[in-house]
Amino acid sequence: MTIEASELSPACFGLETWGRPLSEYDGCFSYQHLKSAGDRPISYDPSYFISKDKVDTVRARIMNTRSKKPRPIKPSIPQEAIDACEASWDAANEKKRKVDPKRHDASSVFVMTCRHSQVLFLCNIDTPGERQQCIVACLEEVKDLIPLHAKILQAYDVGCVMDHSLNLVHFFSYPILSAGFRERVSFVINAMHSFGHQWVCQIVYSPCLRRGLCLTNAEGVERFWSRIRKLIGITRNQWNLHRIWMIDQYTAFVNEEGRENLGSWIH
């Protein structure tokens, strides 16, 4: 990472007083990579992509934690509602394979943005299912950018399921989010997506009903996907590291433009 937090989004990270942090997170499964396109090393250090090593370490930790017996907890919404949300959203199904591992060596790219749609981090998914490692890796990166007392309100298409699954494994000895950090992260569901959730889930997780979010709809990630959509066809057949380079560079361009627009909008 070579970019300062205050450069990513001055309006979020240049604050003197905290109390409004929010990030959004979403994956785009159009960014698959064909195995046949191969890979070659290039000398490039991505600014936005979290390194494969970091993501793999988080993944190993999640696997280890999941192998333990879950603790009995009372969910924030009825268990049947969580199960129904999980069943109706592909993103919540960690086992569901989005790509054929024989043909593809990356299934998608995940992005975390701030509430002004500025990209904070990107993550390449090179496993056919199992995507929780990316949101956890992104959250841990954000943790390093904010003061110890600042909290994160995280929007995610399946925030209800993620929230519950982090609580299930929140043993002090085997936490997925490091001890003391879990309490600082709350979840909501992106406004448009929340309408597809169970009614009881919407009452708890809809941003329209969550104090402090005002009119934020947390759909900035969709705007980002729309901005970079032309890369889908190009990157699928590139060497994998060239694909990372291209998405990373284009993200820098989109962020730069976003900063300029945000400045003039605030003005």
Ligand SMILES: [Zn+2]
């Ligand atoms: Zn921001």
Ligand SMILES: [Zn+2]
């Ligand atoms: Zn839900």
